[in-house]
Amino acid sequence: MILDPSRYVAPGVSGPQGFKPIRKNIYLPVPAQVREILEENALVRTFVLEFDDPLVNQEFTYEPGQFMMVSMPHCGEAPISFSSSPGRAGSFALTVRRAGRLTSAMHRLRPGDTIGVRGPYGRPFPMADLSGRSLLFVAGGIGLAPLRSVLEFCLDNRDDYGEITLLYGCRTPADICFADDLEQWRQQGVHCLCTVDEADDTWSGRVGLVTELLPEAGAEAASWRALVCGPGIMIHFVLSRLVEMGFPRDHLFTTLERHMKCGVGICGHCFFDEKLICREGPVFSMSELGDTRNL
Ligand SMILES: Cc1cc2nc3c(=O)[nH]c(=O)nc-3n(C[C@H](O)[C@H](O)[C@H](O)COP(=O)(O)OP(=O)(O)OC[C@H]3O[C@@H](n4cnc5c(N)ncnc54)[C@H](O)[C@@H]3O)c2cc1C
Incomplete structure (x- = not known):
């Protein structure tokens, strides 16, 4: 058919x-x-x-x-x-x-x-609405993958965006993705801060959760927009902290993962919190999400 x-x-x-x-x-x-x-x-x-x-x-x-x-x-x-x-x-x-x-x-x-x-x-990040804004990216582990698409898009259209800061947290140094990109983004003026939960002999950088980097991001709550992706629990704590810092909930964006079969809103497999993640998401503003503790 x-x-x-x-x-x-x-x-x-x-x-x-x-x-x-x-x-x-x-x-x-x-x-x-x-x-x-x-x-x-x-x-x-x-x-x-x-x-x-x-x-x-x-x-x-x-x-x-x-x-x-x-x-x-x-x-x-x-x-x-x-x-x-x-x-x-x-x-x-x-x-x-x-x-x-x-x-x-x-x-x-x-x-x-x-x-x-x-x-x-799926519904993408609202790039037109983000245009002209300074952006804070907060990623955990492989959660940097979808944000890499946004970040490189911003670098491809550099004049359309203000300052760009990336806070990246991984469980261990061995879990870091896009190591070469991180170096290249720094050279292109992106303020990148990385941290790991557990260090090893190869790591001389920061140790601790990615939320601990938020005060150093230099992001102004009233004017910046934040994009967050990672494990559900990390998304919850980062979004909650950003709200405490004064970010309006509709200036905070995340992308959600649920098991999917069709990908186009027919099978209902990814139904979560009254939403079909595949069709109404996977990108949501925090104001569209209910309780973020179950993400
Ligand atoms: C919008 C979206 C974007 C994504 N983007 C990425 C991405 O960029 N990169 C990436 O690596 N992954 C991504 N994922 C996750 C990826 O789709 C899943 O990890 C997928 O299940 C992998 O398929 P698989 O056949 O290898 O593993 P699966 O066989 O699906 O198994 C993976 C895990 O899921 C469990 N599982 C399988 N089926 C179900 C079910 N019906 N309910 C609950 N648990 C189940 C399994 O037990 C196992 O632990 C994304 C998911 C979504 C929804």
Whole structure:
């Protein structure tokens, strides 16, 4: 059955926030070839992908915060966020933590191999509303992946954004992702502060939770916007602390993860707090979320 994708655009969401499916049959994956694989750490790899079809490759667009449904034969399908900036046409990047069947199979991929993708799906970060603002990014572990898409988009459009600060926390130094990017972002003027929960011999930096870095961020509560991504408990404590610092709840944004099957608001698998995370999210402002303790 060919489904009309326009039926599945989230209510109240229009224009650039409505997803632009790359095929009429939304369940049909499109082949994409692995161009490059970057090892972020023992469990996390970034896959740079391009579509087999040059026309699709040329026309494909997405926005920071959106995700693709990724599949491999006999391994199932899972949502994975874009970790690249949409400004860099011709390819896109997905950063994947080895968790279960699909992601383990993805970690066995080599350049030149093919996977299936469908999307882009979900409500992105409100880049137009963030324009002209100074931005505070707070990430935990692989939660930096979707924020990397936003951050690189801001760097691609540097004049549209004010100061940029990134606070990044990981459990141990071995869990850090995008180490090369962090160095490059510092050189491009991003104020980056990193911390780990537990240090080892290789680490001479900060030790402690990422919330402890918030007072040093130099972010002004009234005018800055903050984007937060990481484990649920970390999101809760960071958002709560930012509210205590005076940030209005509608100036705080996060992206949520729930198990998904369809990715487009049909199956109801990702229903949480009266919302379909796949279609109404995964990006939400804090004012749209209820109790953040259960994130
Ligand atoms: C919007 C969104 C964006 C995401 N972006 C990324 C990303 O950028 N990078 C990334 O690495 N991951 C991302 N994820 C998470 C990723 O989709 C999951 O880790 C996915 O389950 C991996 O698939 P898998 O087949 O490898 O593992 P699975 O077989 O799904 O297993 C992974 C874990 O989930 C448990 N599990 C499986 N099914 C269920 C279920 N129905 N209910 C509860 N628990 C279950 C398993 O027991 C196991 O512990 C994202 C998720 C969402 C919703």
